[in-house]
Amino acid sequence: MxxxxxxxxxxxxxxxxxxxxxxxxxxxxxxxxxxxxxxxxxxxxxxxxxxxxxxxxxxxxxxxxxxxPHQMSHTAWYAGLRGDDPDFGREFGRMECWGAGGQNPAWAAASACLPAxxxxxxxxxxxxxxxxxxxxxxxxxxxxxxxxxxxxxxxxxxxxxxxxxxxxxxxxxxxxxxxxxxxxxxxxxxxGHRDVARVVTCHLSADLSRWARDPEVLIRWLFLPQMGLGGVLAPAGPDRWGPDSEEWIYHLNYRADDQRALDDAAVEEDMRKALGIDACELHRMTRWSIEGVVxxxxxxxxxxxxxxxxxxxxxxxxxxxxxxxxxxxxxxxxxxxxxxxxxxxxxxxxxxxxxxxxxxxxxxxAVENALNHLVTTQALGLSPEQTEEENWEALRRVWGDRGEEARRAVASHSMEFDEHNVEYGYTYDSAAIISDGTEPPPNPDPIRLYQPGTRPGDPLPHAWLDNGVPVMDLVRPGRFLLIAGEQGHDWLAAAAKAAVDLDVPVDAVRIGHLDGDHLDPRSAWARHRGITDRGAILVRPDRFVAWRSTGEAADPAAELVDVLTRILAR
Incomplete structure (x- = not known):
């Protein structure tokens, strides 16, 4: 048992x-x-x-x-990787990705942790x-x-x-x-969506350092004039990254009815042709269909x-x-x-x-992101039905009269590589969240813009406190945390009483700029806390805000007992 x-x-x-x-x-x-x-x-x-x-x-x-971090700050789009034409490997677009290795201030302000x-x-x-x-x-x-x-x-x-x-x-x-x-x-x-596209992934060892030259680029989107298709190349380490990576992952995109995707020898031939290499060790080849289902x-x-x-x-x-x-x-x-x-x-x-x-x-x-890559390929004019020369002609217009169109196509992918509110700003609504009746603040871009706050259901905002302690570290495993303002002494006493009365683990602290158990030296917590100096916020063990009182209460102990009883379905 x-x-x-x-x-x-x-x-x-x-x-x-x-x-x-x-x-x-x-x-x-x-x-x-x-x-x-x-x-x-x-x-x-x-x-x-x-x-x-x-x-x-x-x-x-x-x-x-x-x-x-400095080797995963960007993603970029290229005309293939290697070949005889002088424009092979030429870049036609790049953007910062996933917080730019800690350089994007919005991402640095959101969490004590960088992406990895x-x-x-x-x-x-x-x-x-x-x-x-x-x-x-x-x-x-x-x-x-x-x-x-x-x-x-x-x-x-x-x-x-x-x-x-x-x-x-x-x-x-x-x-x-x-x-x-x-x-x-x-x-x-x-x-949901099935068979969005067919992909074959190759895990290989190869020295690509002469052609994958940009050390800050993590994912390379390759548009292949010799095939009229797109592919994706990313380093896999294990000991070195960037251009010097020992191993690589290459994704080949096929149409759903393309039988070459089912033939190992044909796929390996396509991979070598796409990357323009002969010397490589292919570790494993896997096939999968892109789907988006729940x-x-x-x-x-x-x-x-x-x-x-x-x-x-x-x-x-x-x-x-x-x-x-x-x-x-x-x-x-x-x-x-x-x-x-x-x-x-x-x-x-x-x-x-x-x-x-x-x-x-x-x-x-994720489905929308995938479809956006297909739209980009079409916008650039590549097609497997065209000759290599026709595909080159289409690509070269990217650096000419279609440059603005290409720039907009690349910029649209910020909805994938800067979807900060999707990754971090998602909120919850359930019986384990006690609403305070406030509406979510208007967000001009609900995909890209994460707006920290303490409305019940929000993730706990980040702030560096005194002695280099992030607010997130105050939430201990399996325990609730009550965060009160500078004058919230009554809330701390209420938390201690509720913990005893209900036999529930509850920690409590005051955070303020001039007074508190922890000081807020940059006023980062004050900027997002959404309460007065006499208010309080209750944070769940998973670091989502469960409830808040913007100010003092007539009977804080009774209120907190009621709140915890409701959250915990007692």
Whole structure:
């Protein structure tokens, strides 16, 4: 018997295992494969995910192994990579991406954590090692059947090393297996866009330093006149990045009806032709169809779906893996609170209304980003139906009379590489959020502009406090945090009383510029806190604002007890 059985050892499952173990919950993670992913897969890790990885104790390792910030500050568009024509490899557009390696002030002001870049083949072993340090993890163990009743879930599991079959009884089950077993077992259907495009990904070792010359460019969008198609090239490390990267990932885009995509030899030929290279070692070739789908439900009784089991995204924008990690962060504190007897079962009903709209928006954004690349290719005039000379003629107009059109086409991709409000500014609305009746502030660009605030449902705004402490570090695992203004002493006393009366972990601090438990030297917290010096904000363990009082209350202890009782479905 275990509290939580986690099926699947990718980003969602391993994150959930670590979070629950840190909160004292007994877990068992099983994974059908014998090892972590052999495919590079996702690589971009946004600020919210890196905050969570900081909670897990792995952020330093991810930053150390990943791309240095100055080598992931830009993305750029090129006329191929290498070839006989003198315009091969010529750039026709670039832009900053994902906070420009910390140089974009808006991104630096949003979080104590910079984004990172580390392919999943190198991220998952870090997660797995941490999960094994804290909990029970079994790879090469495959779930073959699931049944549930009012009290728990029974899973039948095959130990593929020994051939032994055994059963595990758990209070709850998390489906983190990409939709392989758990979703179909509970009758979940996926809804949305399918077969947006067909892609073949090649993971290779090659010396491309003479042609991939820009050290600050992370992703290279290659428009190939010899093929009339586009491709995507990105470094994969592991020890060097930028032009000197030892390994690379190359994505070849094919039409859905192109049979060459199914022929390994033809794809390898296309890859070598596209990159203009002969000397390379091809490690692995994988085929996949771009789709944007969301599960019709994220929960069925005691079974929850996370990550690719609940939503699958096109890779454009890098939202998929990040959403998987953030699913786990949303759900795990709630599970722990219920299992520890601090919350009512109904708290778990808030997982789907909070995460499904958020991830559905992510999926839609990723689809729109993918389609925008197709529009750019068409706008540049490339086509596989044209000769190489005709495609070159179309591309050369980019540096001539169609330069302004190309500039606008490239600029449109800021909705992918600067979608800060999508990555960081998403908000929640559920029974675990107590509205104060205020409306969201008007946002002139809800994709790109993240506007920090403390309206209930908002993510906790970032501010550096005295002694270099970020506000996020005041929120401890599994614990609520009440942040009061300078004169909010009554709120601190109320938090202490509510914690005792309800047996709920609540920390409380005052933050102010001149007075408080922590000082706000740059007035960064004051700029976004949205309360007076006698007000208070209640922050959930996942660092989302649950409730606020802009000023003092007649009976702060009674109000706070009522608020926590409602949030925790007591």
């Amino acid at each position: 275990t509290d939580v059985l986690i099926v699947g050892g990718g980003g969602a499952g391993l994150t959930a295992s670590i979070l629950l173990s840190q909160l004292g919950i007994d877990t068992l993670l099983v994974n059908a494969r014998p090892g972590t992913s052999a495919l590079p897969k996702a690589h971009y890790l946004n600020q919210r995910t890196m905050e969570i990885f900081r909670d897990l104790g792995i952020a330093d390792a991810v930053y150390e192994r990943g791309t240095p 870049n580390l392919p999943q083949i190198r991220l998952e072993p870090i997660l797995k090692q941490r999960a094994e340090e804290l909990g029970t993890v079994r790879f090469n163990h495959d779930v073959s059947a699931i049944s549930q009743d009012e009290d728990g879930v029974t899973a039948t599991i095959l130990n593929k090393d020994t051939g032994e079959t055994y059963e595990v009884r758990s209070r709850y089950l998390l489906g983190c297996d990409g939709g392989r077993t758990v979703g179909p077992a509970i009758g979940v259907t996926m809804e 599960a019709d439900r994220f929960r069925d009784g005691r079974v929850f779906l996370l990550g690719d089991a609940a939503h699958r995204h096109p890779p454009t924008g890098g939202l998929g893996l990040n959403a998987a990690v953030q699913d786990a962060h949303n759900l795990c504190w709630k599970l722990a609170s219920v299992l520890n007897g601090q919350s009512g079962e109904a708290l778990l009903d808030t997982y789907e209304p909070e995460r499904k709209p958020t991830t559905a928006r992510n999926v839609q954004r």
